[in-house]
């Protein structure tokens with residue numbers, strides 16, 4: 274018997290890795306080859322007779338129906354991509370090559386599973402987006418929001434948590450979202466201790482305070498110096514269980530996330546150092562200038578007023594000389610605290626150098642209001658300070674400037690307030706002013 278008589282090509286169809294599908298004019302699967310089970314998770318018997326639309330990812334339905342009608346109108350489509358939902362709920366990316374068969378009155382289509390390629394592309398995009406976010410996000414919270422969005426593009430991430438270890442206290446802190454969801458702490462600690470990814474399925478529980486838990490997924494955040502925290506995902510959806518594939522995805526991006534967070538933390542620390550005084554924690558001259566410029570622009574726009582108080586401690590050098598530099602440092606810290614306690618939350622207190630401070634009062638700051646604040650400050654500073662076992666006077670001289678009366682620029686206002694402060698200091702030195710009494 275001739276060889277060709279023994280070959281039946283149709284019998285090899287189920288060996289193909291791609292699935293061959295015949296779909297009638299109603300959109301119903303009439304035939305699917307064996308590969309459909311591997312691709313869609315359904316056996317041919319489970320798919321045949323059912324409508325194609327039942328399996329398509331809802332978001333891809335309109336354009337799939339449009340492509341189908343173009344094929345039925347006689348335009349073959351060798352490269353159409355869409356997403357299907359597998360029997361287990363996972364998404365599968367399909368590339369279709371399809372044409373209309375006039376003789377059979379059916380669409381003849383070959384489906385290829387391109388999920389791995391799509392995921393590799395999505396991962397590359399995600400890694401790039403995370404690294405971009407480290408540059409573009411305004412601060413750490415904004416970075417966490419970005420990272421949440423990027424991870425949600427890769428896997429279900431409705432409930433997403435970033436937990437970081439505080440370097441000083443070694444305590445685990447939930448940094449995102451704010452306020453922190455309950456029941457995450459124990460899981461985060463466990464992850465820090467094990468430094469291993471976690472996958473907890475339906476029915477298991479992360480903590481006693483978290484009944485009805487469905488599925489958890491966690492990946493440690495590793496920096497060069499060890500585990501710095503964890504990314505944690507939680508699903509309340511009984512139909513959505515995290516799988517080892519989700520776990521691998523999360524673990525893969527977590528390295529990039531750790532780098533992005535570290536970079537932003539470093540940037541924030543540098544920013545903090547550039548804009549805040551290390552000794553008192555108050556804004557420094559650079560930040561004052563920035564805020565004063567913004568406040569003046571607002572005041573000009575709104576036809577508003579603002580006031581500046583310029584303060585300088587009296588005889589501060591003497592404290593340094595007699596009790597030592599660290600006692601002087603302590604006095605500066607106490608002065609910063611006293612000033613902060615005298616002002617409203619909306620006012621800005623800055624240390625602009627040595628023993629000099631500035632208070633910026635914004636929004637309808639009338640001269641009387643600034644005058645009252647100056648009196649409050651004088652009373653607060655009239656209380657002697659306990660330094661190196663001694664009670665030391667901590668008087669302060671204050672000068673004021675008002676916008677628009679005393680100038681329209683930052684420099685004009687600061688110069689005016691500074692010269693008023695010196696006049697005040699001189700008057701007190703010359704005995705023309707009574708020393709203030711504590712209230």
Ligand SMILES: Nc1nc2c(ncn2[C@@H]2O[C@H](COP(=O)(O)OP(=O)(O)OP(=O)(O)O)[C@@H](O)[C@H]2O)c(=O)[nH]1
Pocket residue numbers: 552585586587588589590591593597598599600601602605626627628698
């Ligand atoms: N302890 C300490 N001293 C500082 C710091 N920065 C500047 N100083 C000192 O603060 C002093 C400020 O000098 P002045 O304001 O001229 O001295 P003063 O005794 O207050 O003089 P009057 O303002 O005229 O009463 C200088 O001796 C500086 O060395 C600091 O961070 N810590």
